[in-house]
Amino acid sequence: FPAEPPKGNEENDDKFAEEYLKKYYNLKTDMRQSRRKGESPLIQKIKEMQQSLGLTVTGTLDTDTMEMMHQPRCGFIDVGE
Amino acid sequence: FNVFPGNKGWNKRDLTYRILNYTPDMPQAEVDQAIQRAFKVWSDVTPLTFTRVYEGISDIEISFAAQVHNDFYPFDGPHGTLAHAFAPSSGIGGDAHFDEDETWTSGSNGYNLFIVAAHEFGHSLGLFHSNDPSALMYPTYHFVEPSEFHLPEDDVNGIQSLYGARTT
Numbered sequence: 001f002p003a004e005p006p007k008g009n010e011e012n013d014d015k016f017a018e019e020y021l022k023k024y025y026n027l028k029t030d031m032r033q034s035r036r037k038g039e040s041p042l043i044q045k046i047k048e049m050q051q052s053l054g055l056t057v058t059g060t061l062d063t064d065t066m067e068m069m070h071q072p073r074c075g076f077i078d079v080g081e
Numbered sequence: 082f083n084v085f086p087g088n089k090g091w092n093k094r095d096l097t098y099r100i101l102n103y104t105p106d107m108p109q110a111e112v113d114q115a116i117q118r119a120f121k122v123w124s125d126v127t128p129l130t131f132t133r134v135y136e137g138i139s140d141i142e143i144s145f146a147a148q149v150h151n152d153f154y155p156f157d158g159p160h161g162t163l164a165h166a167f168a169p170s171s172g173i174g175g176d177a178h179f180d181e182d183e184t185w186t187s188g189s190n191g192y193n194l195f196i197v198a199a200h201e202f203g204h205s206l207g208l209f210h211s212n213d214p215s216a217l218m219y220p221t222y223h224f225v226e227p228s229e230f231h232l233p234e235d236d237v238n239g240i241q242s243l244y245g246a247r248t249t
Contacts, residue, residue, distance in 0.1 A: 023162075024220075053220070054212040071221040072192065074200055075154055075162030075180075078210055078220060 013061050014042075020069050021045045025052075026079045052078050082218060082239030083209035085168040090207035090243040091140070091175075095130045099139035104194075106185040112194065115187055116143060118227070119198035122217075123206060126237050127244040140175050141205050143198075147181040156180040163192055163222060166201035177201040187227070195227045208239050 021027035027045045043059040050057045055064055084090075100116060103109050120131040131141075149155040152173065154165055159182050166177035177198065184191035196217075203218045211218040216235040 023157075052210065052212050054214055068221065072160050072163050073221040074197075074204075074210070075156070075165035076204055076210065076220070 013066060017046065017061055017066075017069065018042060021049065024073075024075070024078050025049050026077055049078070082211045082213070082216065082235050082242070084207055084239065084243060085209050088168050088170075088207055091129075091169045094128050094244070095132065096141060096175075097132050097134045097139040098141040098143060099134050099137075101142055101144040104145045104179070104181060104185045106191065107187060107194065111187045112185075115193075115195040116198055118195050119202050122199045122230070122232050123202060123240055125247065126232060127240055127247055129206070129244055141202070142176040143179075144176075145179045145181045145185075150178060152178070154178075156182060158182045159184075164197050164201050166204035168204060169207050175205040177205055189224050189226075192222060193224055193227065196225060196230070197222065199230075203236065203240070206240060207243050208236070211235055211239065 018027065021042065025045050025048060027041065046061065046065065047057050047059045049055075049069075050059075050065060053068055055068060056062075058065075098116070098120065100112070103112050107115075117131075117133070123129060124131055144150075147156055148158070154162075156162055156178075157180075162180060163183055164177065164179040167174050169175050179185065179194070179197065179201075185194045186192065187194065200217055208218050210220045213219060213233070213235040216233050216239075218236055218239065
């Protein structure tokens with residue numbers, strides 16, 4: 001048995017989520033820069049997205065959230081600009 | 082439901098629409114019917130009327146386009162984003178764009194144009210996305226047999242908060 005899940009999937013999920021949040025939730029921050037500062041705009045945006053989609057707000061890319069993000073959808077950005 | 086912050090919808094009740102071009106995926110008559118029916122979803126529960134025009138600028142301009150298409154929101158190829166529409170205002174406001182890289186249909190083998198158009202026209206009239214998964218204005222696509230479609234209560238409440246209820 002693997003000691004932990006392969007990291008490739010998590011990295012792919014993170015990348016997919018980042019692109020998704022940029023596209024539909026106006027995520028603008030440079031993620032690498034933010035990580036250096038110890039901030040977590042990605043998690044904040046995941047929470048915002050989960051709230052707007054009526055999902056349980058966990059701040060993590062759980063199965064329900066990932067399923068929802070892979071569904072075809074309207075391209076209107078889900079935050080006010 | 083949610084409405085666009087600071088946008089109270091159209092300040093008139095009689096709106097015009099124009100179909101600028103057609104998708105090759107469906108016969109033109111089926112596109113016309115899907116669009117007309119999508120407007121009827123909203124006019125059935127409000128005092129709004131929708132009249133099709135063939136020339137000049139209309140309030141709601143409808144087009145099919147792929148990738149970059151003269152707004153700041155290029156489409157992304159098959160799946161993902163299916164369409165988008167703009168909140169009521171002059172110019173591009175109210176316009177609805179459908180991604181030509183999708184397969185459009187009047188049935189279920191592809192994306193049903195009536196369902197997507199009804200959602201987009203909700204934006205054209207001033208509704209933002211709803212967080213109620215059963216609402217038409219929920220951001221993700223769910224097929225419903227068009228003959229069995231009825232506007233969910235959340236959407237009725239939303240649109241009537243902007244335009245009131247139909248009295249006759």
